[in-house]
Amino acid sequence: MYITITPQQTQGNFSQSAADYVAYLEKENESLSPPEQEHFFNQYGDKVTAEQVIAEIDGNTKKLSKHEPKFYAITVSPSKAELRQLKDHSKDLKAYTRELMKAYAQSFHREIHGRPPNIDDIKYFAKVEHQRYFKGTDREVRENQPMASKILELQHQKRRIQRGEEAGNLNLIKERIAQLEKSAPHKLEGKRIVQGMAKPGHQTHVHLVVSRRDASNSVSLSPGSKYRASEVMLHGKLVKRGFxxxxxxxxxxxxxxxxxxxxxxxxxxxxxxxxxxxxxxxYYSTILGLPANEKALALKLLGKSGVHLPQIPTNKVQLALRTIKALKRGVEVAIKSGSIGI
Incomplete structure (x- = not known):
């Protein structure tokens, strides 16, 4: 499971409206027929309109300055193994999201009218999406980049020749581009994988828009708080804070x-x-110390995530520092790219 929580920003400033983000989440529906489209949902409703989402999130920002986030975006991305465990991706993830948001409310170290927050205090809307796209940090895109750079350079040269700015053989350049495309290490349906290309297989995930304020628009609930669980005197009153x-x-x-x-x-x-x-x-000693079947699965999961796995020693005595360093480098790269779902 890979979960991110981020305040929405545009060019360094916090978004003053959820409109742009909601429009972005609606894009997948543009190519689908009405029965295939996914609607926004919340804790109690399954068909919430985009207009209602924008109105309710934008209208729930009392006392928040333009320098504070008005809402947070939460992305919930199950791994392929987790998705295989589901019978109905859309239905099951909606049910899961509703349970997850109960845990979200319970993770605040706050009080609302003298009691801990509960799910009814959280104003959120969510949407299931079934497609994901390759990012620049993905292993396939990174490892294709040397080819991409050479192809781009040749394409620039081809245009200069076509404009008469330099001499050259266009046919040779086209052949070289074709050779580079063919030799790219990662392809999808015969095409070189590039940033923005749709990923294959099941990619279902959930996007949530969560108001910074509670449902009564009276208390700030920030999951981005730097405070964990503490208390502070505010206006002569002891106040709980943190997430x-x-x-x-x-x-x-x-x-x-x-x-x-x-x-x-x-x-x-x-x-x-x-x-x-x-x-x-x-961490790596623990992996190598797992029971044989669990260790095999752990190494398989790491390998599928793009981690380069060195020759693994067969017992702890053989555990070499270079093995740990090699694993560490690979796992760190995979986690940064988001390809390890933790």
Whole structure:
């Protein structure tokens, strides 16, 4: 499971309206017939219009300055293995999102009218999407980049020749471009994978638009708070503050696993990613110390994520520092590109 929480910004400034983001989320519907289209939904409704989403999010910003985020975008991206566990991607992910947002509310260390926040305090709208596109950070795009750069250079040369700015053989340039296209390490249906190309297979995920203010428009609920769980005196009153991301991400996995019977491997767990950052040697030692079948699956998952796997020692005595370093480099690259769903 790969979950991101981000304040929406445009050219360094926080978006003053959810309109642009909602329009972006509606694009997938443009090529679909009405029965195939996905609608916005929230905790209690399945067919919320884009206009209602914009009106409710934009109208729930009391006391927020233009220098503060008005809403947060949350993206929930199940891995391919997690998607295989679902019977109906759209229906199951809607149900999961509703349970996930209960955990979101419970992760705030705040009080609303003297009580902890609950799901009815969260104003959010969500939308299921079934397509994803290659990004510049994806392994396939990165490893194709040397070819892409050479092709671009040749295309520029071809245009200069066509404009009469330099001499050259257009047929030879076309042949060279064709050779480079053919030799690209990653292709999809015979075409070189480039940024913006649709990814193959099941890519279903969920986008959420979550108001910074609670549903009563009286309390600020910021998942981007730098405070975890603390209390501070404000206007002579002791006020709770903070959002526990560790709790939220951990609960996100537990909710999915419990609802869909998913057996989560060590490298798929949120706490293992934290361990990789905090204590990489222990992280890789733990992987190599897993039972044979779990270790094999862990290494397979890492390999599918684009991690270069060196020859793995057969026991802890043989565990070499160079092996740990090689694994660390590969996993860090995969996590940065978002290809490891943790």
């Amino acid at each position: 526990d991301r560790d709790q939220f991400y951990t609960q996100a996995e537990k909710v999915f696993d419990a609802n869909f019977g998913y057996q989560r491997n060590f490298v798929e767990q949120y706490h293992s990613r934290k361990l990789m950052v905090q204590n990489p040697k222990l």
